[in-house]
Amino acid sequence: MAETRAADPKEVERKLAVLEPQLKELEQQVAAETDPKKKEQLAKKITRTRDKIRQAKTGERLSRQTKRDLVAYSFIAPNFIGFAIFTLGPVIFAFVLAFVKWDGNNPMEFAGLGNFAMMIGNQRFMASLRNTIVYCIATVPFTLVCALGLAVLLNQKIKGRNFFRTVSFFPYVASLVAVAAVWNMLFSPAKNGPVNMILYNVFHVAAKALPKWSADKDWVMFTIVMFSVWKNMGYYMVIYLAGLQGINAELYEAASLDGTNTWQKFRFITWPQLQPTTFFVTIILTINCFKVYDIVYMLAGGSSGVLNESAIVLVYHIYEEAFRNWNLGYASAAAMVLFLIVLAITLIQFRGEKKYA
């Protein structure tokens, strides 16, 4: 409880003389207002004014609302302080950094748009942008179809459903370094790699035609995309499962009475009903694809961890420029390109959400 001080009667009267007419006016406005949103706003104002009147009368130092505010801030503070220092600050700093030349030790120099101009002439940047886009275009539809298929299958009433769900989700939670190591061995470019052995012995692919997977510049993206779909589809499957559970079962019952077959049910009920989910998955998937880094690093980086131009991606380019070459300004400018792409996708999402809400 806030301490009360002896209220000066004159002071109280002066305050009440201002507040009470305000309250009356507000109450009249509420009575006349028809728009429910505005009405709500006015109601809040009235509560606040009443609070102030009571505060003036009792002479409490802190009004109830202030006390409530303080309690709320105490809830937020532990997270917000960490968040403000370690996320919000750097985000703002990133926008500044994109327009300067800085190596981390010497003073910064203003560079204007110089960093962005440098990017256009940089082959590695152009290659990384191209590869990232190719990766997205290949991965998004492929993952989407697999995730949806899995979700529809695993939404049926079948025995061992939980087992199958867990199994499909497991690659997503498994450590990337470990599973990438397995893939590198399974898809070993040598003739005796297990997958190549199967291709050679079972499918009789000629020894010379055996793909060199991540060691071949024409196959490296394919290998990466395949791995990425395998690793991540379980995650998007869970999102689809959540979406499927939101579909009203009566729709299917009605369709059964009309004698529709399984495909028709999918085509005319499931698919249209899942539209918002599909939209959401597409957006999240695309954003995540643009952030790709570690998959490529592990599969195509070899032992040195250096990516060549057939596999370099945007985030890797940012990493190498910042932490290998210490071109911090340039790296931040490249990061801005990534940000603008993600922002554009997010804006599409906002518009879509309004449509589907």
Add this chain to the structure above:
Amino acid sequence: MKINNTKTRTLRVVLYAVLIMLALLMLVPFVWMLSASFKLDKDVFVFPIQWIPANPRWQNYVDIWNKIPLSKFALNTVKLTLIVTFLQLLTSSFAAYAFGKLEFKGKNILFLAYIATIAVPWQVYMVPQFMMMRAMGLADTHLAIICLQAFSAFGVFMMKQFYEGIPTELCEAARIDGMSEYQIWYKIMLPLSKPALSTLTIFTFVNTWNDFLGPLIYLTTESKKTLQLGLRMFISQFGSEYGLIMAASVLSLIPVLIVFLSLQKYFVEGVAATGVKG
């Protein structure tokens, strides 16, 4: 009627066949990993694949601890993951309670700050973040990793979505009974938010345990490195010690498997209830 029955039965059989095929596709790399971890390097690539090694080589699981400071790496990772997950759950659910259930000045602006950064990928600001941490003397410390993982906007957002689904009447009734806001959070909200907390635990635990780029940028001293970095280092140094690599990989998967299996029953429910799918 009979025709219909046979038809459904065939459909069932096809369904199960497809599912088992898919499950195999998902599991084969893991089974191969496990099988290879018990083999001599020269036997790993023998064809046809020997799924169950004739003479399982347990020695791989002994040698790996001596070849690299695996126990140190594992300890570092366990420490980081536990601290980050604990801080993330505590501070996010705490802040989310205020955003979801309390009215206060500046609520919308503060929340907007969170939302705005959700759309900014970490990779965009990792460079300035590193420079800032370095200026604060946090480069090459575990504290840096904790700070950068523990206060994500994602956790707050997700918990808030969930709390908004809990009827406000519950809080009001508790307030009338004279509970403080802290008590309401602890005694009413927390017990009700198990699905959301489990989902957030899986996400945070898995992300921190498996994080690669963060530790790669920040940690340079070998004794401070995490399991993922250590494993990667081992692979690039001893690329042809297949059996050992696989043994280390199997070991690094076990904790995630345990956490995931013990919390997974809440998972779909959690994703559905929070509406957060990213």
